[in-house]
Amino acid sequence: MKYRRVPDETIRRLPVYLRGAIYFSRQGMKSVSSEKLAGLVGVNSWQIRKDFSYFGEFGTPGVGYDIGTLIKHIQRILRLNVVHKAALVGAGNLGSALLAYPGFRMYGFEIAAAFDMDKRKVGKKRAGVVIEDMAKLRTLKARYIRLGIIAVPEEAAQDVADQLVLAGVKGILNFSPRYVSVPSKVKIITIDIAMDLACLPYYTPAG
Amino acid sequence: MKYRRVPDETIRRLPVYLRGAIYFSRQGMKSVSSEKLAGLVGVNSWQIRKDFSYFGEFGTPGVGYDIGTLIKHIQRILRLNVVHKAALVGAGNLGSALLAYPGFRMYGFEIAAAFDMDKRKVGKKRAGVVIEDMAKLRTLKARYIRLGIIAVPEEAAQDVADQLVLAGVKGILNFSPRYVSVPSKVKIITIDIAMDLACLPYYTPAG
DNA sequence: GTTTGTGAATAGTTTCACAGCA
DNA sequence: TGCTGTGAAACTATTCACAAAC
Numbered sequence: 001m002k003y004r005r006v007p008d009e010t011i012r013r014l015p016v017y018l019r020g021a022i023y024f025s026r027q028g029m030k031s032v033s034s035e036k037l038a039g040l041v042g043v044n045s046w047q048i049r050k051d052f053s054y055f056g057e058f059g060t061p062g063v064g065y066d067i068g069t070l071i072k073h074i075q076r077i078l079r080l081n082v083v084h085k086a087a088l089v090g091a092g093n094l095g096s097a098l099l100a101y102p103g104f105r106m107y108g109f110e111i112a113a114a115f116d117m118d119k120r121k122v123g124k125k126r127a128g129v130v131i132e133d134m135a136k137l138r139t140l141k142a143r144y145i146r147l148g149i150i151a152v153p154e155e156a157a158q159d160v161a162d163q164l165v166l167a168g169v170k171g172i173l174n175f176s177p178r179y180v181s182v183p184s185k186v187k188i189i190t191i192d193i194a195m196d197l198a199c200l201p202y203y204t205p206a207g
Numbered sequence: 208m209k210y211r212r213v214p215d216e217t218i219r220r221l222p223v224y225l226r227g228a229i230y231f232s233r234q235g236m237k238s239v240s241s242e243k244l245a246g247l248v249g250v251n252s253w254q255i256r257k258d259f260s261y262f263g264e265f266g267t268p269g270v271g272y273d274i275g276t277l278i279k280h281i282q283r284i285l286r287l288n289v290v291h292k293a294a295l296v297g298a299g300n301l302g303s304a305l306l307a308y309p310g311f312r313m314y315g316f317e318i319a320a321a322f323d324m325d326k327r328k329v330g331k332k333r334a335g336v337v338i339e340d341m342a343k344l345r346t347l348k349a350r351y352i353r354l355g356i357i358a359v360p361e362e363a364a365q366d367v368a369d370q371l372v373l374a375g376v377k378g379i380l381n382f383s384p385r386y387v388s389v390p391s392k393v394k395i396i397t398i399d400i401a402m403d404l405a406c407l408p409y410y411t412p413a414g
Numbered sequence: 415g416t417t418t419g420t421g422a423a424t425a426g427t428t429t430c431a432c433a434g435c436a
Numbered sequence: 437t438g439c440t441g442t443g444a445a446a447c448t449a450t451t452c453a454c455a456a457a458c
Contacts (some may be wrong), residue, residue, distance in 0.1 A: 007449060015405035019384065033417060042386045045417095046451065053419055061418040062458040079408035086404075093307045097300040103384045103401035147407065171407040175400075177226065177310045179249045187410045189403050191218040194310035196396050197293075197380050198222035200354065201286035203394045214427060238440065251425040252439095253429065260441055268440045 010051045011078075015107065016041050017048065018074045023108060027069045033064035075108070082197040085112040087169070090152035090158050091121055091131050094175055098151055099127040117156070129199055140167040146173045154178040161188070217258045218353075222314065224255065232274050238401050240271035282315070292319040294350040296367050298328055298357035301382055305358055306334040311331070319352055321325065323364070326351045335405050341370070348375040361385040367393070 003171065021042040024032050034052075038045040058073055059065045065154075075081045086104075088095055088111050098104075099111055114129045116122065121131050140146075148164035150157055150172060157176035164172055165182055174190040176178050182188050227248040231239050242257075245252040259265065259272075265280055266272045282288045293311075295302055295318050305311075306318055321336045321342060323329065329340050347353075355371035355381060357364055364383035371379055372389055381387050381397040389395050 007447090009449065010411055011406055015399075015402040016386075017359075018405070019402070022383075032264070035417080040386060042388070044451080046453095047449095049417090050450080051422060052212055057419065059418050060458065061456070062416050064417065077409070078405060080405060084408055093304040098400070100300045101400065103399060104404065106384070107401055107405040109401065109404060118224040132350040147404070151402075159216070166333075170241040170411040173404050173407070177313070179223075179227075181248060181249070187407060190406065191310065191398070191400060191403055192222075192226075192310060193382075193400075194316065195222040195226070195396060196398055197311065197316060197354070197356075198225070198285060198287060198397065199218055200380070200394060201291055202218055202284070205354070212426090216427065242439085251429080253431095254427095256440060257428080257442080264441065266440050267436065268434075271439070401443050 002032060006054045010054060011049075013043060013051055014074050014078055017051070018071065018080075019035050019106065019190065021065075021070045021074070025071060029067055029193065031060075031066050032070075035064065036064070043065050078107075079104045080108040082108070083108070084109050084147055085143070086147035086149055086173075087111065087112065087137070087140055087145045087164070087167075088114040088151060089116075089134075089137075089147045089164070090131075090156075091116040091118075091126055092151065095151040096126050098127055098175075100150060109147075111149070113143065117152075124164070135162070137167045140164075140169065145169070147173070147195070149175045150176055150180070211261065211262045212291050219260060220246055220250060221285055223250065224258070225278065225287075226313065228274050228277045228281070231364045232278060236274055236275070238267075238271045238273050241266075241270070242273070256387055265376070285314075287315040291316050291354055292321040292350070293354035293356055293380075294322065294334075294337075294347055294352045294371070294374075295319065295356045295358060296322045296341075296371070297357065297363075298323040298325075298342075299358065301316075301324070302358035303333050305356060305382075306336055316354075318356070320347070320350065324359075344370050344374045345373075347371075355379045357381045359383060378386055 002178050020037050027032055034045040036159045038048055044101050056079055058069055091114050115134050115137060116130045116131050117134055125130050146169055148169040150160050154176045157178045157180050161180045161182055165186055172188040174188055177192040227244050241252040241255045245255055262284055266277055283413050294317055298321050303411040321338045323338050323342050324341055328338050353376055355376040357367050359367050361383045364385045364387050368387045368389055372393055379395040381395055
């Protein structure tokens with residue numbers, strides 16, 4: 001296929017395919033068709049084939065995709081083939097849930113450090129990770145931690161983001177319900193878990 | 208403006224605008240321009256004006272949008288002007304975090320019930336909500352609870368979704384990292400908090 | 415027979431530029 | 437002057453249909 005810019009939407013779907021491929025792999029399957037994968041992850045089969053086609057041909061007509069190859073391929077495209085260390089800021093309810101969440105490992109992430117403003121929490125452990133003082137954020141660079149996760153109350157979000165940027169992180173996952181501004185060299189993704197729910201009533205007329 | 212189907216993307220942005228409007232309202236402001244709102248929420252001003260234009264004219268040229276009117280308008284469009292009761296299934300780490308999350312109230316949601324498979328948790332309280340036995344799910348309809356939130360391990364997600372559908376919910380917010388299938392009359396939104404993070408390394412080359 | 419890969423057609427979304435109103 | 441509302445243009449993404457590969 002002649003070169004075309006990869007759509008952002010395609011990138012957004014790759015983790016879904018990766019999860020599906022890992023699932024089939026654990027079931028002991030060796031290869032899978034776009035139709036089968038489509039059934040599992042809830043995306044059309046032609047959409048899946050189109051998405052994969054942006055990265056060259058790696059399926060076998062009449063057979064499907066080799067699951068091992070597929071996993072490696074997607075991991076390399078998304079740069080998930082190396083372990084990415086992340087720092088969590090905020091060890092409250094949400095932060096603790098994130099520390100215990102098994103989903104990060106699946107994509108090669110490791111929450112390697114946790115921080116909290118509350119001095120009483122400092123030194124305690126959550127899911128095997130020792131909570132550190134906010135002042136220690138400056139050590140991130142030396143510890144090769146390049147991602148930050150914000151799980152603090154919204155008033156503190158911008159301040160924490162500034163500190164993370166200062167500490168040299170390259171990407172931030174923001175769980176606080178507030179838009180946060182960062183220099184353009186830093187990529188930020190904001191997830192407001194209530195916002196997705198806010199769209200639901202619109203789509204459920206007889207609610 | 209002549210009628211045109213409202214883009215899904217516009218609907219997805221409305222909660223963002225709503226949050227911004229509520230923020231300005233709390234600051235004591237009476238009206239706001241699309242430019243000001245744009246600065247807060249990180250969307251272009253013309254995008255905001257376009258989005259609003261799908262629902263008729265409610266701004267004043269030379270002045271901006273009346274904040275009170277804006278809030279009421281968006282709430283009505285999204286059907287957030289009545290309280291929506293939701294049932295949480297799964298009172299583990301994530302479930303507890305959701306129960307304590309203040310963001311739901313902002314959009315008019317109330318987690319009115321919580322359920323867990325673990326009999327030892329049944330009867331205990333989390334953030335003021337008593338955890339009930341899974342068997343009580345069948346009482347949702349009588350209690351006017353039409354939304355379900357799934358916060359259980361992925362193996363149990365499909366089963367819980369089936370039970371929620373049986374209990375008559377109209378919409379489901381799924382936090383388990385697995386695609387779940389439901390009848391087409393039920394709207395489901397799946398959030399995998401790790402999946403968003405999985406896209407980050409792709410956008411941060413020097414990671 | 416089955417399943418991939420992809421150009422072309424269709425659909426959806428964003429951006430622009432500016433007329434018109436307060 | 438300042439800001440909204442919107443048609444038209446540009447851009448992006450999805451869907452289709454089918455030739456080619458196994």
